[in-house]
Amino acid sequence: MRIALFSTCIGDVMFPDAVKATAVILSRLGYDVVFPPEQTCCGQMHVNTGYQREAIPQIKNYVDAFADPSIDYVVCPSGSCTGAVREQHEHVASRYGDAALVDGARTAAAKTYDLSEFLIDVAQVDQLGAYFPHKVTYHASCHSLRFIEVGDRPLQLLRGVEGLELIPLPNAEECCGFGGTFSLKNAEVSAAMMQDKVRHVLETPAEYVTAGDASCLMNIGGGLARQKTGVRVLHLAEILASTKENPWSPTAAVYGKEAML
Template identity: 70%
Template sequence: MRVALFSTCIGDALFPDAHKASALVLSRLGYEVVFPEGQTCCGQMHINTGYQEQAVPIIESYVDAFSDPSIDYVIVPSGSCTGAVREQHVRIADRYGSKALADGAEQTAKKTYDLSEFIVDVAGTYDVGAFFPHRVTYHSSCHSRRFIKVGERPKDLLRAVEGLELVDLPNEEECCGFGGTFAVKMSEVSAAMVSDKARHIKETKAEYVTAGDSSCLMNIAGAMSRQHNGVRALHMAEILASTKENPWTPTKAAYSKEKML
């Protein structure tokens, strides 16, 4: 079976390790992984800030990149981008684009899956052969929790990782405060929210905090760095990619203070 990896703009520009890890996990599960070079952005930032008509060319790019019938599924290591494709593309294409674009967006949306959804629902497994002997807590991002409703899938995948101790995060359901442009427009509110999130993470005594969205991890890592709490942020795909034979070694500055500046 042939799957395409949608890297997302923030992943491509800032956090490629998470997407390399996703490709590695999918390959380990027996899938042929391809990377259409025409892919760009999901358009979520434009749509959420009111520039809906301007998002039409971005939706066209997504449809062009992933409508190839030889691609069985599109895998996204980001709940927020998965949500944009599945919940926004058809509506915006229908409102500002054309019927042909809306039809194409509907087809690509149907085969677009968050990484955790795909592993559990399509690959039909929780155990991907991962080994990560560390204490970890999980942040449930707003879009993955409320928009696409991944439920317990990410945590079930983490529980199946050999050597990993998963600890509950207090107030897990609370937002980290990023929200794309929300963090810019409402910076003081955002800073207070992520400060609370970082404090709760510290309370778990975890070595790592993980999530399915690099944007949330970027925001959280910045707050943890300012609080000097010693916890590292790591995308869930990187944990799933790690094995006894080949332990995953993330880029040192992946979600560090230096990356935030």
């Protein structure tokens, strides 16, 4: 089975280790993982701020990269971007694109999965041989919780990690305040929401906060770091890729030799 990895723009630029970890996980499961080099932003920021017509080139690019019939599935380490592809692309293409783009957007969206969805629903595994001997709490991002509704799939995967103590996060359903351009247009409200999330994290004994969306981790991690709490953020994929033989390194963020292949 051939799996295409959609890195997302924030993953590519700011969280490359989460993207590498996703590739490592899928490769360990025996999938043929490919990385279409022409991929770029999914256009979510354009659509969410009202620039739907301007998002057409990004949608076309996604279709060109991933609608290829030789690709069985597209896996993305981001609930937010997965949601944009599945819920926005066909709709926007139908308004401002042509019939071919609508058909391509529908085809590409139908085989695009968030990492946790793919592992539980398609690969049908919740035990990946992962090892992460730390106290971890999970933040359910708004898009993963309400948009694509991954439910408890990430929690199932975390419960299968040897050595990991999963700690419930108080008020877990509350937004962290990032919300893309919301954090720019409503900075004070966003900052207050982030502080609430940080406070709830600190109510737990967790050493790490994990999530399936890098943007949330960036926001929460910034708040934790500014307060010098010592609590770190780590993408779900990075925890799932860590094993006894190839543990995740907090300094190098490398998974051993196989992550560099």
